[in-house]
Amino acid sequence: MSCYSRIRRQQILQEVEGYIDLIRCFAHRWTLKAELRYRLANRAIETLDRLDHTEANHLQALYFRGQALRFLHRYEDAVEPLRDASELDPENVHINLALAWCYKRIGRIDMAIQSLEEALEIAPNMAIIHYNLACYWSLASHVGLTLIHLSRAMEIDPTYRDAIAVESDFDPVRDHPEFLALTSAVV
Numbered sequence: 001m002s003c004y005s006r007i008r009r010q011q012i013l014q015e016v017e018g019y020i021d022l023i024r025c026f027a028h029r030w031t032l033k034a035e036l037r038y039r040l041a042n043r044a045i046e047t048l049d050r051l052d053h054t055e056a057n058h059l060q061a062l063y064f065r066g067q068a069l070r071f072l073h074r075y076e077d078a079v080e081p082l083r084d085a086s087e088l089d090p091e092n093v094h095i096n097l098a099l100a101w102c103y104k105r106i107g108r109i110d111m112a113i114q115s116l117e118e119a120l121e122i123a124p125n126m127a128i129i130h131y132n133l134a135c136y137w138s139l140a141s142h143v144g145l146t147l148i149h150l151s152r153a154m155e156i157d158p159t160y161r162d163a164i165a166v167e168s169d170f171d172p173v174r175d176h177p178e179f180l181a182l183t184s185a186v187v
Contacts, residue, residue: 009055012047016064019044023071041071059088063095066102075102086115093119093126100132104139112136127157135169143173147182 019040023032045068048061055061066082069075082099089095096119103112116133123129134150153160164170164183173179 005055009051009058012050012055013058013060013064016044016047016068017060019047020064020067020071037071041068044068045072057084059085062088063092063098066095066098070098070102073105075105078102079106090118091122093123093129096122097128097132100136104136109136109139113140125156127153127160130156131160131163135167138170138173141172143176143178146170146173147178151182 023037023040044064048056048065048068051058051061056065062081062085066078066080066085069078069081079099079102082095082102086092086095086099096115100112100115100119103109103115113133113136116129116136119126119129120133130149130153134146134148134153137145137149150160150164170179
């Protein structure tokens with residue numbers, strides 16, 4: 001790849017990263033209107049489309065495309081680029097988290113769990129992985145694994161206690177005596 005091509009690819013990827021960061025920043029700190037989120041995500045995809053085929057299969061390009069599609073709620077479309085990115089960087093837990101998010105939303109709880117189990121092997125002390133696993137195991141009606149991961153998430157980061165009462169993913173196990181015993185002191 002020529003120096004010019006490398007610089008061009010890097011500029012395009014930096015532009016796309018800016019769009020993705022804007023979406024994330026607003027989503028975490030303020031309410032971002034859906035219309036603006038969609039415009040930014042579509043702009044990210046349009047910018048990625050300026051890459052040639054070889055450049056489009058670059059790790060960052062795949063990850064950003066998957067994220068943009070995820071922000072557009074096109075979860076099924078996001079799976080392929082995220083899965084390809086994961087194959088290129090199997091140690092990146094953020095890719096696994098995004099992939100699991102998409103799998104959950106297309107009704108593939110089994111694949112969401114698998115993706116998070118892989119992330120857990122890489123980062124066993126990341127609270128978000130344990131919390132999401134607790135949610136997904138709950139959706140699979142597996143109380144034991146729900147409780148294991150939920151208690152570990154709260155042990156690592158006690159702020160997760162605040163989310164339990166409003167987390168609808170726990171509805172399938174919410175009335176189970178063991179779930180009530182774990183959460184009665186924290187809800």
